[in-house]
Amino acid sequence: MMMDHRQNHIKSLRAGLSVLVYPLQLAVEMPGAVSEWFRESLATRRQLQEENVSLRTQLLMLKARSQKLQALETENIRLRELLDSSFKIGERVLVAELMSVNLDPYKHQVVINKGELDKIYPGQPILDADGIMGQVVHVGPYTSTAVLITDTAHALPVQVNRNGIRTIALGSGTINRLELPYIPNNADIQPGDLLVSSGLGGRFPPGYPVAVVQGVQHDPGRPFAAVIATPSAQLNRSREILLVWPDDTSTLEMKAATQAEEQQLEDDPEVAPEPLAADEEAETP
Amino acid sequence: MIIGRHHGGGVIAVTFVTALLLTIVPLPEWARYLRPDWVGLVLIYWCLAVPDRVGVGTGWVMGLLVDLLTGSLLGQHAMALTIVAYLTLRLHLRVRLFPVWQQALTVLVLLILHQLLSLWVSRFIGRPGPPLYYWAPSLAGMFIWPFIYIALRSLRRGFRVS
Incomplete structure (x- = not known):
């Protein structure tokens, strides 16, 4: 037990043994999966059409929003390049599903139906459509276990989206808190503020929504304010989740790469480096 | 393990697998905190009924599987169930003669011991103390013991497990 807690030797043993219990997990999962399959295959034409229409509108709205986002992102990258500051972009994601098994009710853990065979690694962040859910702790060949951000043993570096105050969000053991x-008593934080991941721990990608501040209590007798936040992710409702591989190539590296390319292009006069001219201007302030 | 006079090992295995399934089957939120310790109950029954077949080793293996299933520290439930199995073996001659309600009280003590041991481990690694209703599964286990006892006894007689 001490070895499991303190060291990593037993991790491979645990991963191997988890194959043993995989059939049990599948068996428990089966009734839910079967009913889901029936629901999907017995859906009426009208239901499907309605769903299709609503999904189409949603897609259109999201596309419109992402157009703007792309423009903003490129602008952001360009401005950061002007400042020579590094900024990480681009992540790879994989959609996985939670398995419907209950674990220890005093630990906020979930089982995911993807494992080592899908290149999942311990410490990998998981998200849902609304925000960060947690991170992977144990990886088996077919399944892995993740701990949610509300687990009492979990802490996550965040910052206030409005003004960039950095702090740490601890799990409370309650699923919605x-x-x-x-946070110091005089810090500028108020209910309704969005908390996003700051990426400082190096584990979570920066800029994803984590929680919304719900209440702030200033107690003059204490050095810190008591701040409570509600997670943005639907921790007890989501079934589909996203696994994220944070990308380590920052804009500075990309800049180096483009510069190398430019060098090549200059060496090779056949190809005119016209589209890069604007970039070069921007890079030399 | 299978020697001539032993009989019905499959039945024992099936009951343990069922107990493991019941340990992780999804329940509504309110019932999650009442889920009895199925593996512990089944282990206690078989330790009382066929102490020469099911014992400390079985307890350890089952505990390890529970650890894997519930994501607890590897060995936490294994240790607790090993000790529960050992105590049941020590007491089995006496407990077997008890009326069912008195057995249920003994089972309550054993289940509380199981929870206490695994609580010690989780406190030791720095997890916060649980609320008072942490102990509810033991009580639920005590109330469910007569039914488990009757069901498993009829299974044992039906399949002549010895």
């Missing part, structure tokens, strides 16, 4: 115990 995060605690922010390290």
Whole structure:
């Protein structure tokens, strides 16, 4: 037990043994999966059409929004390049499903139906459509276990989206509550503020929504304010989740790469480096 | 393990697998905190009924499987169930003669011991203390013991497990 807690030797043993319990997990999962299959295959034409229409509108709206986002992202990257500051972009994601098994009710853990065979690694962040859910702790060949951000043993570096105050969000053990115990009494934080991941721990990608501040209590007798936040992710409702591989290539590296390319292009006069001219101007302020 | 006079090992295995399934089957939120310790109950029954077949080793293996299933520290439930199995073996001659309600009380003590041991481990690695209703599964286990006892006894007689 001590070895499991403190060291990593037993991890491979645990991964191997988890194959043993995989059939059990599948068996428990089966009734839900079967009913889901029936629901999907017995859906009426009208239901499907309605769903299709609503999904289409949603897609259109999201596309419109992402157009703007792309423009903003390129602008952001360009401005950051002007400042020579590094900014990580681009992540790879994989959609996985939660298995409907219950674990220890006092630990906020979930089982995911993807494992080592899908290149999942311990510490990998998981998201849902609305925000960060948690991170992977144990990886088996076919399944893995993830701990949610509300688990009492979990902490996550965040920042206030409005003004960039950095702090740490701790799990409270209640599924709809995060605690922010390290915010000074005079800090500018108010209910309704969005908390996004700051990416400082190096584990979670920066800029994803984590929680919304729900209440701030200033107690003059204490050095820190008592701040409570509600997770944005639907921790107890989502079934589909996203696994993220944070990308390590930052804009500075990309810039180096483009510069190398430019060098090549200059060496090779056949290809005119016209589209890059604007970039070069921007890079030398 | 299978020697001539032993009989019905499959039945024992099936009951343990069922108990493991019941340990992780999804329940509504309110019932999650009441889920009895199925593996513990089944282990106690078989330790009382066929102490020469099911014992400390079985307890350890089952505990390890529970650890894998519930994502607890590897060995946490294994240790607790090993100790529960050992105590049941020590007491089995006496407990077998008890009326069912008295057995249920003994089972309550054993189940609380199981929870206490695994609570010690989780406190030791720095998890916070649980609320008072942490102990509810033991009580649920006590109330469910008569039914488990009757069901498993009829299974044992039906399949002549010895």
